[in-house]
Amino acid sequence: MRENQPKKTKAKLILENKETFEGILFGYPSSVSGEVVFNTGMVGYPETLTDPSYHGQILILTYPLIGNYGIPPDTSTNSINNFFESDRIHVKALIVSDYSFEYDHWNSNRSLHDWLYENKTTALFGINTRKLTQMLREKGTMLGKIIMNSDDVEFYNPNDKDLVSDVTFSETKSYGEGSKKILLIDCGCKNNIIRSLLTRKVKVIRTSANNNFPINDFDGIVISNGPGNPEVNKLLIGKVKKIIESKKPILGICLGHQILALAAGAKTYKLKYGHRSQNQPVIDLFNKRCFVTSQNHGYAVDTGSLNKDWLPWFRNLNDETNEGIKHKHLPFMSIQFHPEASPGPVDTSFIFDEFLEKV
Numbered sequence: 001m002r003e004n005q006p007k008k009t010k011a012k013l014i015l016e017n018k019e020t021f022e023g024i025l026f027g028y029p030s031s032v033s034g035e036v037v038f039n040t041g042m043v044g045y046p047e048t049l050t051d052p053s054y055h056g057q058i059l060i061l062t063y064p065l066i067g068n069y070g071i072p073p074d075t076s077t078n079s080i081n082n083f084f085e086s087d088r089i090h091v092k093a094l095i096v097s098d099y100s101f102e103y104d105h106w107n108s109n110r111s112l113h114d115w116l117y118e119n120k121t122t123a124l125f126g127i128n129t130r131k132l133t134q135m136l137r138e139k140g141t142m143l144g145k146i147i148m149n150s151d152d153v154e155f156y157n158p159n160d161k162d163l164v165s166d167v168t169f170s171e172t173k174s175y176g177e178g179s180k181k182i183l184l185i186d187c188g189c190k191n192n193i194i195r196s197l198l199t200r201k202v203k204v205i206r207t208s209a210n211n212n213f214p215i216n217d218f219d220g221i222v223i224s225n226g227p228g229n230p231e232v233n234k235l236l237i238g239k240v241k242k243i244i245e246s247k248k249p250i251l252g253i254c255l256g257h258q259i260l261a262l263a264a265g266a267k268t269y270k271l272k273y274g275h276r277s278q279n280q281p282v283i284d285l286f287n288k289r290c291f292v293t294s295q296n297h298g299y300a301v302d303t304g305s306l307n308k309d310w311l312p313w314f315r316n317l318n319d320e321t322n323e324g325i326k327h328k329h330l331p332f333m334s335i336q337f338h339p340e341a342s343p344g345p346v347d348t349s350f351i352f353d354e355f356l357e358k359v
Contacts, residue, residue, distance in 0.1 A: 011124060011148040013058075013095065013132075016155055017139065021132060023124035025148060026099055027116030033145035033156040034058045034092035037298065038133045039276040044343020045112070046071055049091055049121075050084040052167040052188030053254065053296045055227040056158025058144055059091045062133050066125075068100040070108025071115040080175065080191040083107075085342060089119040090167065090188075090227075092156075093146050095132070099125035122146055140272045141298065159270070159298075163228035164188060164236065164255075168209045178202040180359050183218040185209050187226030187236070187255050192342035196352050197222070202359075209236050220249040220331075220359035223256030225338065230258035230268050230299055237262050244332065249358040251351070252334030254297055260334045261325060267305040271321070274298035275336075278344035281317040282324075282337060290317065293337035294344025300336065301325065331358035 009029060013021040015036065038060040039048060045066055048054070072083040094116065103111055116123050124146060136142065143155040167188035176198040184194065184206045197204050207213055215221070221243055230237075240263035243250060252260035258268050275295040283290050291314075303312045303322040313324035314335060324335040338344065339351040 009148065011146055013124060013127065013144055013146050016143040019135065021127050023095070023127040025122070026113045026125060027094065027123035028120045029148055030120070030122050031145065031147050031151040031153045032058070032093045032122050033143070033153045035158050036060065036136065036142055036144035037274060037276055038062055038136055041278040041343060044278070046083060047085050047343045049089045049094065050086045051190055051296060052086050052090050053225050053227050055090040055163050055167050055188065056156070056161065057091055058093045058095065058146065060095045060129050060132060062129055064097045064129070065100055066096040066098070067112040068103055069105040070103035071110050071112055072107045073109045080194045085190040085192060089116070089121045091121065093121065094123040095127050095129065096123070096125045097127060097129040136273050141274060158227065159229040161228065162232055164209050164226050164233055167227060169206055170208060172205065172207040172211065175204040175206065176202065180219045180356070181205060181217065182359070183207065183213055183221045185213070185221065185223045185256070187224045187259070189224035190338070190340060190342065192340040193222070193224055193253060196340045196349065200352060200356055202356065209233070215243055215246045215248060218248065220251070220355065223250065223252040223259055225254035225256060227255070230255055230262055233259060247330055249331035249355065250333070251355040254336060254338060257324065257334035257336050258299055258301055260332065261301040264310060265307050266310070267302040268299050269302055271298055271300050275316070280337060282314045283317055284314055285312055291347040292345045293348055294341045295337045297336060
């Protein structure tokens with residue numbers, strides 16, 4: 001199908017180092033600001049744009065042609081069974097090289113432009129994303145703003161903010177049936193984490209990261225992915241310290257990995273430009289097996305800050321950063337990558353099975 005082509009309104013991306021890129025607006029026409037990051041994945045823009053871990057960020061997709069398969073329908077409101085990873089788009093804005101005004105897929109019912117407009121999300125195409133990405137790789141992630149006409153906005157640094165409170169589930173909800181009850185602490189949880197647990201026949205109780213949770217009512221705890229600087233979440237880190245004291249099985253994923261590490265006394269640090277892709281290679285340090293993983297994070301755990309009770313579990317083969325930890329004796333584990341993928345490879349889905357064996 002061919003959509004009605006939006007007007008070719010020009011706008012500028014201005015980085016904090018004063019570098020400027022001019023492009024053409026699509027989606028919702030507005031000036032916005034955020035942290036500029038890039039994702040090198042080749043597919044999965046509906047899942048990527050609805051991942052809460054991107055909250056507060058202007059996302060560059062390095063794959064050159066975006067929009068050619070449109071957007072699938074919302075099968076049900078606020079359901080984990082639709083085609084998205086949450087109930088809304090979380091990026092502040094989208095930047096692509098070439099936008100396809102023609103889209104075709106058996107399951108698409110609208111264009112990417114229309115979907116972005118419905119969600120009041122700004123986008124630019126006609127940008128030299130190769131040059132822009134090379135700049136971010138060399139100089140590191142930067143703040144940026146998209147300016148249309150003379151409607152200027154201030155730079156916005158999401159890493160200074162409590163982003164988890166913006167994206168965490170506002171209520172407690174139960175999913176599935178099973179003899180084992182898993183408490184899912186929602187820091188900005190992707191729907192496929194819940195789906196991955198439900199396929200393993202457990203009952204999942206999803207609750208806000210801001211809630212106080214009765215730990216003794218559950219057989220295991222999962223701390224989900226989410227956006228931003230993990231050190232900002234001091235109250236949640238304190239709650240996870242109490243969970244550690246209870247000795248209940250714990251699985252941390254992405255931000256949850258960092259939160260667990262901080263609660264255990266380790267440190268985290270900001271990466272130069274983060275890991276945002278579907279092809280990050282990691283090695284299991286216990287059995288030397290390698291896996292290709294889906295990742296989306298800007299911070300990492302400092303392996304050298306782990307105390308004697310914890311062991312590094314996975315390591316990134318590109319930059320040697322930490323990708324997982326395990327407790328030597330107790331049923332605590334966490335990974336920096338996404339075993340549920342969506343989008344990306346499912347090579348590491350066995351992590352859920354290993355966790356549930358502990359439960």
